[in-house]
Amino acid sequence: MTGPSLTVLAPILVLIAACAVDAWVYADAKEHLRRGHPAxxxxxxxxxATPEAWFLGCLIMWAVFFPLYLTVTGRNPFR
Known part of the structure; x- marks a missing residue:
């Protein structure tokens, strides 16, 4: 087999997915702020309260801040 193995690609793909979600949180929080309903x-x-704070929180502690953001914005998938 040639090319990188799955054990090398899996963490990279997870990191890319997490960064994409963090970017979405930032854009969504910015949109909420623009509409006058900040998260x-x-x-x-x-x-x-700022999009930057949500982005940094998700970047540093994704497992805590992403579900918290979903809950604050009314998108709680755990309901």
Whole structure:
């Protein structure tokens, strides 16, 4: 077999998919802000309200921030 193996390609494909989702979160949060309905999450002193904050949160801790973003924007797939 020639070319990269699946064990090399799988993490790269996951990283590409995660970056695409992060870009979607940023664009969607920006659209919510433009329409006057920003996606805002507050927990004690922590406040996430800008598209940039959502993007960075998803980039750093995707497993936490992406479901949180979906919930805040009313797209909760767990309902």
């Amino acid at each position: 805002v999450f507050t927990f004690g002193p922590v406040r996430i």
